[in-house]
Amino acid sequence: MAKKVRVRFAPSPTGPLHIGGVRTALFNYLFAKKHGGDFVLRIEDTDQNRYVEGAEAYIVDALEWCGMVIDEGPNTKGSAALGGSYGPYRQSERRDLYRQYALELVEKGHAYYAFDTPERLDHHRKNHEEKGKTFIYNWHNRLKLDNSLSMLPQEVEERLASGADHVIRFLTPPDQKLQLEDSIRGSIEIDTNVLDDKVLFKSDGMPTYHLANIVDDHLMDITHVIRGEEWLPSLALHHQLYAAFGWTPPTFAHLPLIMKPTGKGKLSKRDGEKGGFPVFPLSWKESQGYREAGYFPEAVVNFLALLGWNPGTEQELFSMEELIGAFGLDRVHKGGARFDPDKTKWYNHQYLQRKKTAALLPAFQEVLSAHGVPAEKQETAFLTTVVDLIKERANFVSDFWELGHYFFVSPEAYNDKAVKKQWKPDTAEHLRKVSEVLRATEPFAPEAAERAVKEYITDNGLSFGKIMGPLRLCVVGDLKGPHLFHILSLIGKEESVARIGKAMEKLA
Known part of the structure; x- marks a missing residue:
């Protein structure tokens, strides 16, 4: 029997959630719901130096605004809907757990203690840079560095007992060809000789992302890891960690980047500031979010879903339920998806009309x-x-407001171009007579007002343009807006006549 699909969205609370992170969450959510699975929120806060107050609540609020229901996650806002049997869901609350697994790797010979100081490692990096090389901590130099592989067991014990600062590094085996599979990118081959011995456990007692997320994904029964392309270089290490523990790895899928509207590179906050569009779902400090900019959550979900995925049809507008039904990793693109601010407005327009x-x-x-x-x-x-x-x-x-302010306030200014084109020497006299016609119109409804004004125009042998343009200018202040007689009827007889009089006085 196949395991129940379980996916996780695992952001770091280091600031606002970028729209690319929302898209990652959305693809996870759609995949889980398509297969009757669980959508888990896990907060990866192992880097306490970068923790930002309020970021976790922001993440939960953003997902809720987009309509993504969290099945399991940290009890961020006291909601009974959050929680679950695989918690805790903050990595900072699981720290003792990670040390246990790091030590297990050391005991099995898949990891080792490294006592190198930051200053010493920095010296090695600079030395390599001067020679035009890149410093990599791995099989070719680790026996020359300050770690347990280059020491006698007794010395290692003494260093540890003394409380010396140390990290735990993964022991990458040399001369192997790793055969990896990605649901979006297919088969990938990696030569282990080019990999470095990544730090798994830091000197501050916290794990790195690599160890923590592997342990958590395994213990939380995550079946599919759907994440951004930036994590693709870590896939080899993660597969090796699963093998070292003797665990079955989940299915991996690495999503394409969201690219900036023009030029090269991925979409950034700066692109939004330059282009005048949001890059965050909700406002954060001085940066406006999609919600505050007036976007509907359905529109945001719709355009994000089609950034890097297509349904194989011409359909562009999808409800969340339709997206769940249509979504599949097999139609996710490998290449980056170009962000189009105008298209996001188009989506919002469509939803507003609906x-x-x-x-x-x-x-x-x-x-x-x-x-x-x-x-x-x-x-x-x-x-x-x-x-x-x-x-x-x-x-x-x-x-x-821009489209209909004249329904609520009388114009204080009139479009100069329109005035020059529409206002003739005899315009004021004709408008004075039109205002008398309107004053006599009963009932003051669109059809009756239109009929009365048009009768005046034809009875006096005038062109419609001679009257209709100036009349609209008096009422609206410009040559725009919906059907003129609907405007007149809505603002009322007294206001209509008053506006004609005001315009005649100002434009005399």
Whole structure:
């Protein structure tokens, strides 16, 4: 019987979660749910020097905002939904466990104690650099360095008993060809002679990523390790560690990088700052997140899913349920995925158009309040009609103000170009008569107002452009907006006439 699929997302709490990390979490989540498995959150906080207060809660909030339900994880926010039978889920709470496994590797002859000081290692590196070489701590020089391989057992015991600073390094066997498998990249062959003896356990009593994640993945019954391409160089060591412990390794899959919009290299915070787009799911300090920029979580999940994966069809819009059904590692690309800020806006536009107007009103009311629009001008039926008229042109709810501010406030300025084109010597006189026509119109509904104005135009042998452009300019301040008579009807007869009078006075 096949084992239950279990995947883990294992970020470090060293700051905000990059959008590339969200994509890694998403691919893990989709794969787990596709196969009826578990999505585990594990916090890899072995590097205490880089720990940032609040980062762990940020990670959990970001996953929840994106709709990724954590099956097991640290009880970060006191939620009863988090926890599980494989905990604890913070590596800092498992530190005693790792020492036990590091010592097991030493006893089995797969690891050794190294007493080299940082200053001595730095000296070796600089010495190699001066000769145009790269210093690698491995089979070709380890017997010349300060470690247990170059000492008598008694000396090793004395050094350890004295409390001398030391690390535990993996003993990489020379002259082997490792045959590795990756679900995305296929077969990979590695010559062990080019590998260094990585540190597994540090002098501060904490494990390195390599030891901790192997031990945790094994003890947590992780079946598939789906992680970023940057970990591909570590695959050889991780396979060797599984072999050294006598454990069956999980299936590995290394995801392609998310590349910057132009040029070479992976997407960075600086690219977002230069391009004016977010690279974090939620805001962090001075950096705006996708949530605060007005993106819908469904849109973010949708565009992230298609960065490095495709369904094999022309479909571009997917619900989370549809993504789960369609997702597979076999269609994940090997090459990097180019990030397109304009496409992310396109996705948000699509989701905004799909949403019911009622669902958009609370966010729009926040926008209106921020612009000083009083509560009495935010009546639900009125806002619903306004949003229905303007939302087709919007990418974000925040766009509603730019697209429809004239529904709430009278123009204080008029587009200069439009004025020069539309305002003729006789325009004011015609608009004065049009305002009289509007004042006499009952009921003041779009159809009735339109019929009355058009009758005036035809009765006086005028062109529609002669009146309609200037009338829109008076009401909106520009030659934009939805159907003019819907605007007039919504702002009301008195306001419409007042705006015509105000424009005539200002543009006289």
